[in-house]
Amino acid sequence: MSQHLSEQELVRRESLTKLRALGINPYPQALYPVNTLSRDITENFVEGKKVIIAGRLMARRIQGNASFAEIQDSEGRVQVYFKRDEICEGEDKTLYNEVYKKLLDNGDFIGVEGELFTTQVGEKSIRVKKFILLSKSLKPLPLPKIDSEGNVHDAFSDPELRYRRRYVDLVVNEHVKATFIKRSKIITSMRNFLNSKGYLEVETPILQAIPGGAAARPFITHHNALDIPLYLRIANELYLKRLIVGGFDGVYEFAKDFRNEGMDRTHNPEFTQMEIYVSYKDYHWMMDFTEEMLETICNEVLGTTTVKIGNNEVSFKRPFKRISMIDAIKEHTGIDIVDMDQIQLRETCKKLNVAFDDSMGKGKLIDELFGEKCEANYIQPTFITDYPKEMSPLCKEHRDNPELTERFELMVNGKELANAYTELNDPIDQKERFEEQARLAEKGDDEAMFIDMDFVRALEYGMPPTSGMGIGIDRLCMFLTNNSSIQEVLFFPQMKPEKKALELSEAEKTILTLMKATPKMELGALKNATRLSGKQFDTGMKGLSKHGLIKVEVNDEAKFCVLQA
RNA sequence: GAUUUGGUAGCUCAGUCGGUAGAGCAUAUCCCUUUUAAGGAUAGGGUCCUGGGUUCGAAUCCCAGCCAGAUCACCA
Numbered sequence: 282m283s284q285h286l287s288e289q290e291l292v293r294r295e296s297l298t299k300l301r302a303l304g305i306n307p308y309p310q311a312l313y314p315v316n317t318l319s320r321d322i323t324e325n326f327v328e329g330k331k332v333i334i335a336g337r338l339m340a341r342r343i344q345g346n347a348s349f350a351e352i353q354d355s356e357g358r359v360q361v362y363f364k365r366d367e368i369c370e371g372e373d374k375t376l377y378n379e380v381y382k383k384l385l386d387n388g389d390f391i392g393v394e395g396e397l398f399t400t401q402v403g404e405k406s407i408r409v410k411k412f413i414l415l416s417k418s419l420k421p422l423p424l425p426k427i428d429s430e431g432n433v434h435d436a437f438s439d440p441e442l443r444y445r446r447r448y449v450d451l452v453v454n455e456h457v458k459a460t461f462i463k464r465s466k467i468i469t470s471m472r473n474f475l476n477s478k479g480y481l482e483v484e485t486p487i488l489q490a491i492p493g494g495a496a497a498r499p500f501i502t503h504h505n506a507l508d509i510p511l512y513l514r515i516a517n518e519l520y521l522k523r524l525i526v527g528g529f530d531g532v533y534e535f536a537k538d539f540r541n542e543g544m545d546r547t548h549n550p551e552f553t554q555m556e557i558y559v560s561y562k563d564y565h566w567m568m569d570f571t572e573e574m575l576e577t578i579c580n581e582v583l584g585t586t587t588v589k590i591g592n593n594e595v596s597f598k599r600p601f602k603r604i605s606m607i608d609a610i611k612e613h614t615g616i617d618i619v620d621m622d623q624i625q626l627r628e629t630c631k632k633l634n635v636a637f638d639d640s641m642g643k644g645k646l647i648d649e650l651f652g653e654k655c656e657a658n659y660i661q662p663t664f665i666t667d668y669p670k671e672m673s674p675l676c677k678e679h680r681d682n683p684e685l686t687e688r689f690e691l692m693v694n695g696k697e698l699a700n701a702y703t704e705l706n707d708p709i710d711q712k713e714r715f716e717e718q719a720r721l722a723e724k725g726d727d728e729a730m731f732i733d734m735d736f737v738r739a740l741e742y743g744m745p746p747t748s749g750m751g752i753g754i755d756r757l758c759m760f761l762t763n764n765s766s767i768q769e770v771l772f773f774p775q776m777k778p779e780k781k782a783l784e785l786s787e788a789e790k791t792i793l794t795l796m797k798a799t800p801k802m803e804l805g806a807l808k809n810a811t812r813l814s815g816k817q818f819d820t821g822m823k824g825l826s827k828h829g830l831i832k833v834e835v836n837d838e839a840k841f842c843v844l845q846a
Numbered sequence: 847g848a849u850u851u852g853g854u855a856g857c858u859c860a861g862u863c864g865g866u867a868g869a870g871c872a873u874a875u876c877c878c879u880u881u882u883a884a885g886g887a888u889a890g891g892g893u894c895c896u897g898g899g900u901u902c903g904a905a906u907c908c909c910a911g912c913c914a915g916a917u918c919a920c921c922a
């Protein structure tokens with residue numbers, strides 16, 4: 282691919298050479314003493330103030346000996362005014378006529394020294410006294426423009442290109458940059474909240490010998506020195522709980538987790554989760570805590586608890602609705618399943634058109650009913666509590682009902698945002714639940730959990746009563762930035778590898794072989810000799826011409842194909 | 847994984863019945879001293895996603911593939 286440059290790329294490379302010939306280094310070493318950002322100029326404008334700014338040249342409107350340009354820095358854009366005779370005080374006007382007008386391009390980084398003034402049209406601008414090229418750009422940026430009515434022209438909008446070249450997306454699409462700034466603020470706000478409560482931010486292994494804490498297919502890799510398989514973590518739960526065993530009152534981690542599963546608009550192979558464990562608490566406390574945390578983040582980052590998500594308006598103002606899974610099913614289907622056995626549950630599923638199979642036990646059936654009939658209805662933040670036991674092998678049995686667990690999921694806009702337990706701390710029960718998972722794995726459930734005997738050993742030393750919660754950071758960012766796909770809140774979402782540049786095609790090779798034997802041939806004869814179809818011959822010829830390997834010459838009545846040296 | 851839509855210039859997109867590839871912006875050259883998506887004139891710029899097929903002839907029709915989007919399924 283690298284051999285073919287577009288006309289615009291060639292022009293910029295020529296400009297580079299010309300700049301060097303003029304003694305201008307297009308990539309200077311020295312720092313540039315920036316003292317002002319574009320936002321300072323627009324927000325705290327002082328007529329005549331001297332400023333030094335730097336950024337990318339993003340637009341130029343040249344009017345003979347005067348010109349308006351726009352410089353974009355990290356905070357936005359500002360207009361700068363170049364006047365030939367101010368930049369070139371003497372007779373030599375090269376700096377304006379050649380360097381500025383011809384050798385600079387959109388996308389170049391320049392530094393500008395000048396003073397603030399207001400144009401006749403009222404635009405706050407900088408009158409340039411001196412400018413310097415800081416870095417030359419060799420590829421043209423897409424240049425979306427917004428007209429006076431707010432319509433975007435030539436938007437850089439193709440998702441494939443935007444995700445693969447996120448750097449371009451960020452330069453050109455202000456709203457994309459804003460999304461990622463908001464993401465950073467959300468994480469900072471959450472971290473501040475957790476720290477303010479006195480909890481300790483920790484780091485636990487990403488490479489794990491036993492991937493635990495969730496039901497998911499892991500990525501596997503290999504450690505050479507130890508000669509063992511290692512897995513990329515699917516959750517950090519089991520390590521954080523070991524730390525509670527070790528005596529910390531509250532630990533949390535912002536964790537990249539990795540799951541070797543499908544990719545779509547809500548799933549990326551690596552994603553971010555915040556997990557927190559606090560000793561001497563239960564899941565009721567954790568609901569209060571989660572509410573407070575989310576309300577705080579909304580107020581800090583958005584300045585409001587009302588958030589627009591798609592067509593819905595969602596309020597993160599406390600308190601959130603709380604409802605048990607069984608009551609939720611009753612609410613949305615009118616059916617009370619509280620005393621049903623497995624057979625009755627299957628009949629209920631059949632009646633409600635909920636798909637199930639024979640391997641599903643009671644818990645799975647209830648979960649299926651909830652997922653199909655209820656989940657999507659919870660637009661406003663709602664805690665769904667008390668999940669069936671077999672779905673939750675790390676969660677403590679419910680204090681009032683041994684078939685349930687003390688677990689909640691927080692639903693927002695019909696999707697799961699957070700998941701929490703009163704943590705199971707009975708080591709014997711934990712070991713039995715792991716063994717049950719192992720039996721499921723043997724039956725072919727590829728999401729069943731591995732048995733982590735060291736974790737059981739840790740529990741045997743004793744873990745205080747603890748509540749833990751995990752919240753999907755990517756999903757939270759999607760909600761708070763009103764994006765419906767995870768790719769929009771990840772800088773570099775996973776993509777399939779880009780296609781490699783093509784070698785010569787078979788048709789091209791055939792033609793080239795013939796041409797090497799006979800460097801000049803009449804076209805018709807060449808085509809016959811290749812025995813290619815019309816289309817194959819045509820594309821082959823086009824391809825070779827493109828590569829500069831052959832040339833077609835026309836004299837009088839005949840066309841000849843000539844091999845190029 | 848299923849269904850579906852799309853892939854044409856640096857960017858955004860047209861392209862009729864199968865008959866030499868189009869526009870705007872961007873770029874280049876020339877003119878122009880206060881403009882605001884776009885000053886004027888002229889010019890250059892194409893692997894029409896890839897491969898095969900049908901055809902005298904394919905961006906266009908057919909088949910296969912690649913990539914992406916959307917919807918659905920799956921997802922502690």
